[in-house]
Amino acid sequence: MVYVEMKLHIDYKVAGGKMLRIDVEIEGAIIKDIRLAGDFFIYPEEAILLIEKSLKGVEKKQVAKRLNSMLKEKNIKIIGFKPQDLKEAIERI
Numbered sequence: 001m002v003y004v005e006m007k008l009h010i011d012y013k014v015a016g017g018k019m020l021r022i023d024v025e026i027e028g029a030i031i032k033d034i035r036l037a038g039d040f041f042i043y044p045e046e047a048i049l050l051i052e053k054s055l056k057g058v059e060k061k062q063v064a065k066r067l068n069s070m071l072k073e074k075n076i077k078i079i080g081f082k083p084q085d086l087k088e089a090i091e092r093i
Contacts (some may be wrong), residue, residue: 040080
């Protein structure tokens, strides 16, 4: 089986007006690397690095599940987007 590796930039407008900017490297359906930015808030702020790290190696369709798990486990709060928004943005690829 042949997998194509893609590096993409996604601008995704979340319902309610927030912008989610994603730089993602995908091989097949697996996230190899991801960087998140936009006009949302994450508490604690350094948790963004934990979130990005936790999504590496995850299948695109499992993004929301993994993110929900991470938020509960580490008591991380996100204001401006939901895990499902991130999944929908990445699945558009």
